Amino acid sequence: MTATRRGRPGYDLESLLTVAVTVFNERGYDGTSMEDLSQRLGISKSAIYHHVTSKDALLRMAMDRALDGLFDALERTRRLDAPAIDKLEHLVRTSVEVLQDRLPYVTLLLRARGNTEIERAALQRRRQFDRYVAGLVRQAEADGDVRPDVDPATTARLLFGMVNSLIEWYRPAHSDLADAVCAIAFHGLRTREDER
């Protein structure tokens, strides 16, 4: 933690957010009250309000942490001077890294169902990301670099379905995960295509 320590001793905004996101993931955002956060943090509600104006503000910060990571990966991909297929593989790889680095935040994002205004805004940004991925698949297919027998939108969903499944089972012990995802998704599991 390198964030500047502010306010009451014991928590800065960064460590408070970390705990809040853990509790949101355990109990659901709707099922978590400021009272629950206060108990888990071991500080009063007014000490929490010293750092943030509302529970919503914590949710917004958490969603932004996830989305900013993904959109940073998207922007780096967009700037690459490379065919769409390579951009797609780059984006899959960097997205896996974002999920690994920001797992609790992305978990919260991917479980959001649009119950609040903040969740709906986050889901809208997610859809923008998904549309960019589908566009890359479409372009790669037009270039003849992606198998033509799969629909681009479906492919985009399956690809990121695999990536996003990390939130269900990833533990930091899994190394080389980005390599594994790209190996399976782009080259397939089977070693022997021609002999069969």
Added chain:
Amino acid sequence: MTATRRGRPGYDLESLLTVAVTVFNERGYDGTSMEDLSQRLGISKSAIYHHVTSKDALLRMAMDRALDGLFDALERTRRLDAPAIDKLEHLVRTSVEVLQDRLPYVTLLLRARGNTEIERAALQRRRQFDRYVAGLVRQAEADGDVRPDVDPATTARLLFGMVNSLIEWYRPAHSDLADAVCAIAFHGLRTREDER
């Protein structure tokens, strides 16, 4: 619906279960009371109890509906006289079909976090399924039929991560989904391996 109509007019056990699972998926099992079900169904709680002894009983039936489908696919795979790689592809294909056929039930299963005894028992059966898949990947790798650069347990998780992502985005309009999943997972997205 072919289930025999029983009890009060308007609902048999099958249609009651269908509505209950929809509500569980919307509000979460823990967040749904018998009163909520009664309101949604438009019948009294005692009319519900005419069909089932408890909310738990509905959850158990729903979990079994999902797990029985998946284990039926597993048993059919086990009986195949084929190399592990083909068994694996068969199981992926039939699992996609189970998810399509029993989507609300599998959705409930995959979102279960082990908060109740019934959920914990269901998660244990899920882990049995996952172990069988990992064993198939391991065998296929030993046979030289699966790329050796990915860990079998990770491969199993990524493969079913892709399959299970269906619960987030599948709509009945998606046809040939099992073909798309198998094409990507077993043969990879890239058309041109050698030219690069």
